[in-house]
Amino acid sequence: MNNFSPLAGKRALVTGAARGIGAAIALKLAEDGADFAITYEKSADKAAALVAEMQALGRSAVAIQADAASPEASRSAVEQTVAQLGGLDILINNAGVLIPRSFSDQPLEEIDLQLDVNVRGVFVVTQAALKHIPNGGRIISVGSNAGLSVPFAGITVYAATKAAMESFTRGLARELGPRDITVNLVRPGPIDTDMNPADGPLAPSVLPGLAIARYGKAREVAEAVAFLAGPGAAYITGSGILVDGGIAA
Template sequence: MHIEGKVALVTGGSRGIGAAVAARLARDGADIAVTCRNNADDIVERVKALGRRVVAIRADGADADAVTAAVDEAVGALGRLDILVNNAAAYLVGPVEELGVADFDRTFDLNVRAPWVAVKAALPHLGEGGRIIGIGSNVAERAPFPGLSLYSASKAALVGLTKALGRELGPRGITVNLVSPGPTNTDLNPADGPFADVIRGFTAVGRYAEPDEVAALVAFVASPEAGYLTGAQLHVDGGFTI
């Protein structure tokens, strides 16, 4: 699954699943750009230690112009773009009566509009063999507890976006796929958190994933071996949705 000489942009790549994806793609041979809102020093050092070039770009995904500028900056710094991983997302939960229109707008701006804008900005740079990979969620298929109306709806929208873009871009040799994690051990959803025992119970394997397990699937989808895979939603969720 080597992608030697490729360039990947991972949005929201400073921590959690995004950082694991960036590190894995670097290990497989890609130079890396990540977007972040704050500090990305850790992932920058990890990628450098793997001998790959890396650039961190500050960008708020809720700002469409900033998303476009981040893609252009990544290409300017690293010379090309072959793989786009749309990982950055907002996770706003709560009873529908307590959520406002501003919450709706921010959720969909970050989780749906930003990936679409990033794809639009990336397309002039992606050629034959280009890869567009979204990070979805298990709760697009199954909402196990109340309060997920915005997040679940936004991640479900990515399923349709993936299918439609897969159809549209296939003739150009560009694949579009969605990797949908289940419960994953990150600082936002730790495996030892207050609700972890309940969440583990929804899976078939009885545990959280580690971010590297999600990154491994992303790496396959980004690889040349996955050239016949497009428009697909791929679950890495420990059986959460079965």
């Protein structure tokens, strides 16, 4: 761990963080000094292993089972976080789902799931967290480069959900500015995770559009999140960082 701990004393909640980008974010925030809670839906073993890793760094850490599509579970996760950590300073809206398919034949169930997790889930957990986040806090959502432009076919609904996060971020930043609470996005491009592996079905469509011709690493997204969570980003709000290998260039 670094001698300088920019997030020492801060308490963070990272949703959907048992693996992939969420786990990388939690690990980076812990290295920077934050205590934290993570939510997970099914990966209990991975969540427990991550908590143990964080505790080995000297951090307080807890894993909370919560389906991001459930408003009740999301609200409960916030309350459990506050009870276990003694408060909440940083919310990272990471939970998300991508179901690539042509919109013309995408089942309503797949559309609903992406809307429920990627949009409504963010609204619900953020609203619950705002009852606790103090002045000077941070809200950071994991959006997508596809929220700005859609570089290939097959992700229409997913892109629409991430575009919603753009307006949500700007609007909430206006509301919370008087409290010095910043609201920002990190916009990953293609990141090598279980949801979108570098050798997965989307790769042939993705790789030709990249300036840096590889999938990104979860840690590279986590570094951007940690910057926005830290003291150096206090005057950045209603904005976002692209971590996309140049696919939106």
